Amino acid sequence: MSTYKAPLADIRFALFDVLQAETLFSRLGRSEATRDVIDAVLEEGARFNETVLAPLNRIGDEIGCSYDKATGAVTTPPGFREAYAQYVEGGWAGLTAPERFGGQGLPHALGTALKEMIDAANLAWGNFPLLSHGATEALLQHGEPWQQEVFLKPLVDGRWTGTMCLTEPHCGTDLGLLRTRAAPAEDGSYAVSGTKIFITAGEHDLTDNIVHLVLARLPDAPTGSRGISMFIVPKLRVDRDGNVGGANGVRCGAIEHKMGIHGSSTCVLNLDDAQGWLIGQPHKGLAAMFTMMNTARLAVGLQGLGLSDRAYQNALRYARERLQMRSLSGPKFPDRPADPIIVHPDVRRMLLTCKALIEGGRLLGYHASSLLDVIEHGGDDDERAQADALLGFLTPIVKACLTEWGVECTYHALQCFGGHGYIAEHGMEQLARDARITTLYEGTTGIQALDLVGRKIMQLQGAGLKAFLELIEGFCSEHEGNPDLAEFVAPLRDKAGEWQRMTQEIGGRAMADPEEIGAASVDYLFYSGYVALAYWWARSVAAAQTSSQPDAFKDAKLQTARFYYARILPRTLAHKAAIDSGAAPLMALQADRFDA
Template sequence: MADYKAPLKEISFTLFELLGFEQHLQSLPLEDAPDREMLESIIEQAAKFAENVLAPLNAVGDEEGCQWQDGVVTTPTGFKEAYQQYIEAGWPAMTHHAEFGGQELPSSLGTLMNEIIGCANWAWGMYPGLSHGCMETLFTHGTDEQKQTYLPNLVAGTWTGTMCLTEPHCGTDLGMLRTKAELQADGSYALNGTKIFISAGEHDMSENIVHIVLARLPDAPPGTKGISLFIVPKFIVGPDGQIGERNQVNCGSLEHKMGIHGNATCVLNFDGAKGYLIGPENKGLACMFTFMNTARLGTAIQGLCHAELGYQKSLAYARERLQMRSLTGAKNPAGPADPIIVHPDVRRMLLTQKAFAEGGRMLAYFAAQQLDITKYSDDADARNQAEQLLSLLTPIAKAFMTETGFESASLAIQCFGGHGYIREWGVEQNLRDSRISMLYEGTTGVQALDLLGRKVLASQGETLKLFTKQIHQFCKANADNEAMQEFVSALQSHNQEWGEVTMHIGLAALENADEVGAASVDYLMYSGYVTLAYFWAKAAAVALQKLSEADANKAFYQAKIETARFYFQRLLPRTRTLVETMKSGAGNLMALEVEHFTFD
């Protein structure tokens, strides 16, 4: 069974037929916008690297893990060599600025790379993956000197980057962080404190590691208003840009984790480490959101990766595994039993994985388009609209896609039966690796509060209306298309209900603020199901049009329509339960007194 095969046909459909990526890129004021031929070439080369180099190392990374000895971290066999191939091919520089050695290709291509690399080996992909957020933060908030000092080597990939937020006593509540930064005579800062859960915080794959660190100045106000942001390199960089002495930031230990064993998740101790302020004093959290939003969209891709990988492995197994006979008669009469793909319940599991993987890809690539517009468009109105759409869709993509990615990874084990529970097939690793995606970069609950509280209710529904208006326009455009009515009717109904449920929660929250927290996760999942319904309806519309063409790949487009039908009839109805639970209110959650929670 193959480790991973990049789904080039599916990627091509989403890019060029559903979202019109070639026209999208040509519409932006880019000096050399890539055409379809160039895009396909890039994707094909990325697929070869992922399939031939990274995928075979996925199980190796899981079995060996990273090794820690006296603060030195060694990555699994083959990881370092694969990274060297990665930088020699120029992949790290692809979407970054030419003045720092980048290739100036659109940011959306990074999304494609993240999917292909992440599906092949998510733990490996985290090493260069976090560097992109580091670079974006430096480019957006750094001084010219800081950019010149750090970006050329980060863009080249010879240095990597991290984000350092979490501390032992505080996770999401960053207002509680204790790491201190004190101004020194030379204008630098001495940082003291401990950070935990730092992905790729120490390793042997790059010459230097640039940590982006949240810390508090001595006279800072309490809470999140008193947080500043600092650059803390593993090795001090001299005026000539050369690496100098080792900084006083050291890996105290590696976390013993459920999954992603191939990535070094570190405890980092800052013992008077030299750091440099980035951005204004006490405005560090706002600056760090540049990094965090990049990471959240990256984590959404992780959900897609686990759904896709689980589906690929499940499908291959279901075609080969012989068990029992079909209830409607033997489908493999020459064999002792039928392949399990003939059984309805196996079909249910396969189609669920397929629908979440392909639907998640549509959402992720659409978000990547909006990111392009915010970065490159010279139309202020278009940029503002894209920013608003991204603000709404980022928490939906991060949380919904990781939740459904985990569900898909779990279904893969179920498809394999007992064989899925043992290591040799790789599906239990896929499940373990996927579980972290719902936790880091803000848990599902945190994303849900961000969506409902900050993005929707705080804007009095205006941010939501921007997206629901798009859905409404799509439904209106297809109102007379008889073949689309099975999709349009349900989508239109849910789109209207989305607004009604939002108003219901908003009014309830005026009486009791806990109503927001009580409804938030269900609201986010509801939003995710409706969002994917929109993209599946669009996919069905494209497929129906293509089927009318003489030279169409009829099997491919018919599969799109059947998967859309499955999504609308089997997955979208989950919203019925979510509406009931949202409207049930906070009372059933908060009525039980704290002291009555007991196990004895």
């Protein structure tokens, strides 16, 4: 059975030593976010996740959610409802939400640390409150005052949960094809009809009401994605004064039987003249959708991080205990019948790969979340605009890389167990199965790559990339004469220059052949992710030099950074070679000859 211990030492190192969160929060006027407050939240969050959520992880996988065909009701696994009640009672649902709607108003960077712990402790359970945060952000940015008053308060305090209803049986990424319709009603609401699939937490027994945010078309909607509107469609009817009525025309038609996350209800929702309220302007629903989507993409990236860390913790414990063979250079534990497998180079390769991707990825994800705080509380328009551009650039990298590395790390962790990893007893196969979905929902890796290259680089002229390259150059210039960082600064600066040149070359080729964008996108995304982690590992070594952490902790940072630069950063060479080959090797084979 897998266990989980919140990695508080590294979380604190990431927040306080590397990201300088105390200084950032003070500069942004977040005087309430003191070190004592942050430490208290981390400690209590660790306790809740270790003792309440983590023990339910295997139960959720084995028992899963159940569906009553006669009533459309969904029952969550044993213990899930009680855990959610404790979550609400502890005030966790509104940790980062505005105080005017009942939240605690704490920084997003702190909420990210809690989110990582939840995902590591129990990913399936964590999906139930996940979409509530996206719904909250959409209502904050696009909702009318009465909608915020009526729907935000119960979402923030956790009495209701939210969903995001986009996908239909015939369309996923191409939302221009959706068919769900919304007809105006006399009271100013709309009658929404259609079918949505893959709706996470679309039906459950944790709360009485669920706030569905639904994409649909008005009768006069233009074709394509420009004709999409967004509607609030609650499970129970709610009027403009906040009065809750009877059942709305929303019914769960089925729950999916999935590879993993069995404790999370993935629903088919049938809407039959369901009462809905328009969010924002008619035909402008994509803006609200992207608010939710970007929030969810950052959150899903953290899911990959959390799964990686739990898998690594258990693989490390097993590698220290499992006795197999002797070290090739001679017995390391001569008083035992064999050495623990952690002495073997290949086991160390797998463990160090996990450690390097997790600890570097933690900084990547936490930094992205801290930009949300700058966007909301930055001192001037230029600072907020630059943070917004950088966050937009980093979002597809965080989502795709942290989840793909989650698959890699859970695979490596399972491999450390050998055959014991493949059976259910140790819980590793569940983590590997659960990790697969994170690369798919809220936009596949390929979709993230197209967003990065097609939109963030080509359409927006690489504004976010320029901001990140400025961070790298600023760091390199600051430490140019530091002999303790020379082994990191020089190669980091070289990679940044190569990154910039390669981006310009892709843009030049795309002007002649648009297929070059799709051909380069995935390799470009991973190249970007590996260079970003090189930056964070260099900063980790620099931060460790002045940290109050124990010497063993500091040395581990240095040695892991060296491993990353020697063994993982060279992956960029293969990605660059693939990018340089262009679109021709991908497009030359005619579609009807794939089976020839």
